[in-house]
Amino acid sequence: MSNNGMAQAQDELPTWASDSHQNFEEFAQETNAPVQALSGDPIALVPYVQVYLSGLPLAEFTQDDWVTLHTDLASFLAELMIRNHAASWVVREAPSSPRGFRYVLAVDRPLAGSGVVDPFEVVASEFRSPPIEVARMIATAELTAGVTRRYDQ
Numbered sequence: 001m002s003n004n005g006m007a008q009a010q011d012e013l014p015t016w017a018s019d020s021h022q023n024f025e026e027f028a029q030e031t032n033a034p035v036q037a038l039s040g041d042p043i044a045l046v047p048y049v050q051v052y053l054s055g056l057p058l059a060e061f062t063q064d065d066w067v068t069l070h071t072d073l074a075s076f077l078a079e080l081m082i083r084n085h086a087a088s089w090v091v092r093e094a095p096s097s098p099r100g101f102r103y104v105l106a107v108d109r110p111l112a113g114s115g116v117v118d119p120f121e122v123v124a125s126e127f128r129s130p131p132i133e134v135a136r137m138i139a140t141a142e143l144t145a146g147v148t149r150r151y152d153q
Helices: 003-011 013-030 035-039 042-054 063-085 119-127 134-145
Strands: 088-093 101-109 113-117
Touching (some): 013 042, 013 063, 013 088, 035 042, 042 063, 063 119, 063 134, 101 119, 119 134
Antiparallel strands (some): 101 113
C-alpha cells in the first residue's frame, strides 16, 4: 500500500474510532440492557447480548443483516477491549485486504510489548463456529491481544 493510502487511513482513524463507539452505544441499547449496564463495564452487557443473539432469526438473515450484526459485535468487542484493557485503534498494513490496510486494536502490555487484535476477524471466526457465543468471542479477543494470563507462564 502506498504511504499516501496509509496516511489517509491514519487521518481517518479518529472518525473510525468515533463511529465504532457510536455503533457500540446504539447496539447496547438494542439489547434492552438496563441503563446502569450501558454506562459501566461492557462485560455487564454479556448476558443481554447473548439473549439478544439467541432471539435473532439468523436463518432468515440477508447479507445486509449479517454485515450489520458483524459490525455490532465488532464494536462491542472493541469497546470492551478499549475500556478494560486500554486498547486503542491503530492502522495496520494488510496487503490481502481490498483497501490494503485494516483498523485493529493495539494493547500495550508492559512486559510483553504490544498485542494486536482485529475484532472483525474475531467475529468472522465466531460466525464460522455456530452458535454465536459472546463469552467465546471475548476470550478469543483477549487471548489474541495477549491480555489474559496463561497458566503455563
